[in-house]
Amino acid sequence: MLRNIRPNTTSSIDARELAALIDISAVQAFHGEQDVRELAEIAIAQGFVAAHVLPHFVPLLRSLLPREGATIVGGPVGFPSGGHTTKIKAAEAAGLVAAGAQELDMMINVGRLKSNDLAYVRADIRAVVEAIAPVPLKVILELAHLSDDEIRKGAEIVADSGAAFVKTGTGWTPNATTTERLRLIIDTVGGAVGVKASGGIRSLEAIAEMLRLGVTRFGINTKVAVDLVRQCTELPGGRFDLAQETA
Ligand SMILES: O=C[C@H](O)COP(=O)(O)O
Numbered sequence: 648m649l650r651n652i653r654p655n656t657t658s659s660i661d662a663r664e665l666a667a668l669i670d671i672s673a674v675q676a677f678h679g680e681q682d683v684r685e686l687a688e689i690a691i692a693q694g695f696v697a698a699h700v701l702p703h704f705v706p707l708l709r710s711l712l713p714r715e716g717a718t719i720v721g722g723p724v725g726f727p728s729g730g731h732t733t734k735i736k737a738a739e740a741a742g743l744v745a746a747g748a749q750e751l752d753m754m755i756n757v758g759r760l761k762s763n764d765l766a767y768v769r770a771d772i773r774a775v776v777e778a779i780a781p782v783p784l785k786v787i788l789e790l791a792h793l794s795d796d797e798i799r800k801g802a803e804i805v806a807d808s809g810a811a812f813v814k815t816g817t818g819w820t821p822n823a824t825t826t827e828r829l830r831l832i833i834d835t836v837g838g839a840v841g842v843k844a845s846g847g848i849r850s851l852e853a854i855a856e857m858l859r860l861g862v863t864r865f866g867i868n869t870k871v872a873v874d875l876v877r878q879c880t881e882l883p884g885g886r887f888d889l890a891q892e893t894a
Pocket residue numbers: 671672673674816817818819845846847848865866867868871
């Protein structure tokens with residue numbers, strides 16, 4: 648089932664509604680079994696829409712999350728470089744779905760995008776879409792590596808490839824996703840796919856600004872996501888005003 652594809656049109660949200668917009672993750676190389684167990688506990692307690700772990704931990708995460716619960720199991724494909732062969736990406740994706748993943752986030756082939764080999768980039772994504780259909784695929788552009796023109800081209804291919812979302816970053820590069828570059832993506836895809844903003848998102852104000860732009864999902868590491876939800880519960884009435892401008 649595809650969640651959060653439509654832009655948010657409400658004027659304020661509470662902590663539960665905020666959590667329902669956020670994929671939490673423990674996808675760094677150093678995350679261990681205890682991190683995955685904590686991720687699952689937090690996801691269940693707070694109702695985050697999805698939890699993501701590196702591929703080898705997907706079976707463990709699947710065993711920790713209730714099948715009919717609010718949180719779906721996510722996993723990455725070709726992560727974090729995107730440089731794997733198409734055959735490996737498709738096989739990895741199919742294996743993750745067989746292990747219980749319900750949504751996958753695939754790294755685009757950055758090197759081919761930068762080489763303007765757009766046919767390769769498109770075929771790479773389509774192979775994964777076909778390998779896991781009807782499971783939704785998000786495709787990560789990794790904005791830190793791309794020029795504005797490459798972002799436009801990448802977003803256009805994702806929107807036209809059968810993927811469900813275009814996503815901005817892995818969290819493995821230092822640059823945070825900016826609203827300027829998100830606007831570029833949103834103008835390019837024009838609502839054809841969902842937009843998942845991820846990589847360095849650190850404040851409720853940034854989230855509000857991105858929701859106003861048309862972002863439909865966020866990817867945020869667990870520690871930060873939990874803190875943002877806590878901040879939301881501490882606001883007057885426990886609601887976060889989405890019209891609030893960045894200071
Ligand atoms: O979805 C991608 C990453 O989980 C984002 O991680 P980050 O919040 O540490 O940048």
